[in-house]
Amino acid sequence: MNILEKITNELDTLSKSERKVAEVILSSPNTVIHSSIAALAKEANISEPTVNRFCRRLDTKGYPDFKLHLAQSLANGTPYVNRHVDETDSAEEYMSKIFESTMANLELARKSLDPMLINRSVDVLTQANKISFFGLGASAVVAHDAQNKFFRFNVPVVYFDDILMQRMSAINSRQGDVVIVISHTGRTKSLVEVASLAKENDATVIGITSKDTPLAKECSIVLSLDVSEDTDLYMPMASRIAQLALIDVLATGFTLRRGSKFRDNLKKVKDSLRSSRFDRKD
Amino acid sequence: MNILEKITNELDTLSKSERKVAEVILSSPNTVIHSSIAALAKEANISEPTVNRFCRRLDTKGYPDFKLHLAQSLANGTPYVNRHVDETDSAEEYMSKIFESTMANLELARKSLDPMLINRSVDVLTQANKISFFGLGASAVVAHDAQNKFFRFNVPVVYFDDILMQRMSAINSRQGDVVIVISHTGRTKSLVEVASLAKENDATVIGITSKDTPLAKECSIVLSLDVSEDTDLYMPMASRIAQLALIDVLATGFTLRRGSKFRDNLKKVKDSLRSSRFDRKD
DNA sequence: GGAAAAATGAAATTTTATTCCATAATTAGG
DNA sequence: CCTAATTATGGAATAAAATTTCATTTTTCC
Numbered sequence: 054m055n056i057l058e059k060i061t062n063e064l065d066t067l068s069k070s071e072r073k074v075a076e077v078i079l080s081s082p083n084t085v086i087h088s089s090i091a092a093l094a095k096e097a098n099i100s101e102p103t104v105n106r107f108c109r110r111l112d113t114k115g116y117p118d119f120k121l122h123l124a125q126s127l128a129n130g131t132p133y134v135n136r137h138v139d140e141t142d143s144a145e146e147y148m149s150k151i152f153e154s155t156m157a158n159l160e161l162a163r164k165s166l167d168p169m170l171i172n173r174s175v176d177v178l179t180q181a182n183k184i185s186f187f188g189l190g191a192s193a194v195v196a197h198d199a200q201n202k203f204f205r206f207n208v209p210v211v212y213f214d215d216i217l218m219q220r221m222s223a224i225n226s227r228q229g230d231v232v233i234v235i236s237h238t239g240r241t242k243s244l245v246e247v248a249s250l251a252k253e254n255d256a257t258v259i260g261i262t263s264k265d266t267p268l269a270k271e272c273s274i275v276l277s278l279d280v281s282e283d284t285d286l287y288m289p290m291a292s293r294i295a296q297l298a299l300i301d302v303l304a305t306g307f308t309l310r311r312g313s314k315f316r317d318n319l320k321k322v323k324d325s326l327r328s329s330r331f332d333r334k335d
Numbered sequence: 336m337n338i339l340e341k342i343t344n345e346l347d348t349l350s351k352s353e354r355k356v357a358e359v360i361l362s363s364p365n366t367v368i369h370s371s372i373a374a375l376a377k378e379a380n381i382s383e384p385t386v387n388r389f390c391r392r393l394d395t396k397g398y399p400d401f402k403l404h405l406a407q408s409l410a411n412g413t414p415y416v417n418r419h420v421d422e423t424d425s426a427e428e429y430m431s432k433i434f435e436s437t438m439a440n441l442e443l444a445r446k447s448l449d450p451m452l453i454n455r456s457v458d459v460l461t462q463a464n465k466i467s468f469f470g471l472g473a474s475a476v477v478a479h480d481a482q483n484k485f486f487r488f489n490v491p492v493v494y495f496d497d498i499l500m501q502r503m504s505a506i507n508s509r510q511g512d513v514v515i516v517i518s519h520t521g522r523t524k525s526l527v528e529v530a531s532l533a534k535e536n537d538a539t540v541i542g543i544t545s546k547d548t549p550l551a552k553e554c555s556i557v558l559s560l561d562v563s564e565d566t567d568l569y570m571p572m573a574s575r576i577a578q579l580a581l582i583d584v585l586a587t588g589f590t591l592r593r594g595s596k597f598r599d600n601l602k603k604v605k606d607s608l609r610s611s612r613f614d615r616k617d
Numbered sequence: 618g619g620a621a622a623a624a625t626g627a628a629a630t631t632t633t634a635t636t637c638c639a640t641a642a643t644t645a646g647g
Numbered sequence: 648c649c650t651a652a653t654t655a656t657g658g659a660a661t662a663a664a665a666t667t668t669c670a671t672t673t674t675t676c677c
């Protein structure tokens with residue numbers, strides 16, 4: 054993968070002249086990425102074709118391609134990974150770890166989502182008579198946020214984080230209603246029951262949950278989100294953020310489907326808040 | 336300096352044709368690093384000199400040098416840039432854009448946070464007699480989430496998204512109480528007043544807001560979060576997610592400060608939920 | 618509406634990389 | 648230790664790519 058390592062590994066399969074090239078590159082790779090093939094050849098006291106052959110031997114397409122690989126190796130970035138917080142971490146460390154894990158999980162979540170199902174969900178939502186968001190605990194927060202967003206669209210929308218209200222609402226639902234049930238684990242009994250009730254009453258049930266959960270089985274559409282929670286801390290962190298991002302996607306899909314006139318309306322909603330705010334000086 | 340971000344930032348200083356180039360590059364940077372200047376020019380429907388001028392405008396020496404920078408940016412882990420959703424985007428496109436923008440903004444937010452202030456905030460929180468979270472609109476959701484988290488720590492914690500309750504609560508606060516006020520714009524009048532009231536009553540006021548806002552001026556500690564909201568859609572998206580990640584950081588700092596015994600307690604809280612869930616088969 | 622400034626692309630030029638091939642170096646077999 | 652075969656190497660030619668120049672078009676500003 055890393056071309057510098059590769060050069061080191063293959064050093065003994067190279068010919069004498071090619072090794073000269075390798076040495077120049079290894080000794081100052083940062084200069085090389087800004088050199089032409091002629092400059093490098095001169096530096097290594099060999100000819101240009103030799104440099105070219107050297108590049109091919111390393112499975113690159115030629116000198117420019119080789120420089121590209123070299124540049125990437127030097128950039129040597131740390132891609133975002135799920136790093137667990139450690140007891141001895143400083144504020145800076147745990148802060149970085151949490152942000153990075155969150156980003157890594159968003160990436161995971163994105164990969165696990167099927168755009169076709171997003172599209173179907175948006176279809177269903179734009180045609181809904183009423184939209185309900187149900188969640189408990191951390192997912193209640195997401196449902197709450199979803200209500201705030203869809204409320205702006207001037208469609209009937211409700212959100213409940215109370216089991217009884219959820220049940221009653223589910224029982225009262227009917228064809229044309231959309232019920233979005235949010236649960237990372239997909240195993241919360243009362244929510245699974247609510248989904249089932251809503252379905253029995255002909256509502257379209259969209260589940261925001263993980264793959265193959267009891268909740269997923271009760272849903273008309275399952276938007277599955279894979280995230281790996283850091284269970285060390287016993288608190289939902291990444292899952293709810295991925296859920297929120299998904300809500301953003303659905304809300305965006307909704308506004309796009311409704312067209313530009315509709316977006317003017319959103320602007321009005323936003324402008325209506327102006328008087329409650331301090332002016333900007335700039 | 337990530338060149339993809341740079342392109343995004345300078346998008347409006349570019350000429351029409353140069354912007355075409357920028358768009359092609361942003362939409363598939365991985366293709367571009369393997370393209371010749373001619374291929375890119377053709378893809379963007381402009382001439383080769385324009386590509387060249389574009390590269391120079393971004394302070395690179397020319398096209399090959401630009402490709403080098405681009406390659407490094409891509410290797411650098413984050414190809415995540417703030418990309419605006421477009422009217423003609425497919426579900427897959429707007430989904431990707433939203434997730435990527437969210438990630439890009441989390442990165443921005445992380446950079447704008449000062450670990451020292453995080454540390455101070457955690458200090459204050461661990462010693463608090465009572466913790467209150469206040470927010471309105473999208474930030475109310477964040478406050479709601481914060482309550483869920485801190486509630487597990489077995490400390491007195493409240494959350495209000497009602498201006499009157501917020502005011503009353505602020506007036507009743509006293510030394511040793513911590514009030515966390517959340518507002519992306521930092522310009523919501525009633526929240527600024529609440530912060531001011533709490534401060535007058537000797538509570539420690541922590542603001543989660545942007546830099547240099549009216550709210551920031553009223554706070555004892557300002558945790559400033561820079562994010563660039565996509566104002567095209569008139570909905571808070573990235574800001575609240577960054578705020579949530581910050582809440583995670585604070586909550587994590589809290590548990591770390593309290594030590595391992597305390598974390599056993601968290602496990603108990605989590606275990607208490609077990610009976611309300613379906614068992615896992617695996 | 619027109620002059621000045623800015624943007625753009627066609628063509629020429631320059632730079633850079635690659636190919637071809639003759640020659641030199643190395644190796645293996647006697 | 649020599650010779651034929653193989654491999655490595657570089658000079659020159661060629662091809663490809665990037666850059667510069669400059670005329671033309673478009674935009675901006677009065």
